Amino acid sequence: MDSLLQLSYLGKTNFIVAIKSLAILADKDDLVTSNALTEILGIESSFIRKVMAKLMREHIVEGFGGRYGGYRLLVNPEETTLYDIYVAIAKDAHSNDVVSEIDNMDQFILDIILESQQKIKEVLSAHSISDLANGR
DSSP states (O other): OOSOOOGGGGSTTHHHHHHHHHHHHHTOSSOBOHHHHHHHHTOOHHHHHHHHHHHHHTTSEEEEOSTTOEEEEOSOTTTOBHHHHHHHHHTTOSOOOOOSOOOHHHHHHHHHHHHHHHHHHHHHHTOBHHHHHTTO
16 A cells, blocks of 8 residues: 555554564464453553554454454464554544645655655565564
């Protein structure tokens, strides 16, 4: 997906919580509850559930409710890159409003952002969930 993605997702927000959660799931055979993720990551369970809901919509994880519920990884952690997760989390995060007039400065800013996005894609595509889980 080469559309403009919000760079703010690279902070300790949805993206970071997503990749850390997925690294934990990659190391577990059993379901992992949001409470377990909360304890491991030190992040509020409601925030974790919000991030996991996005990952469920993108068919990266599946979740089960109830007393014995939790989350399980659906994708191959060795083949799924951090860029794949970045795109899934950042999807629908930017405005689709079309600007009718772009001046020279707007175009220059857009060129810079697109160049930085390409660099982000290159770096994140070089690392998988499995790499993160194994500390590589």
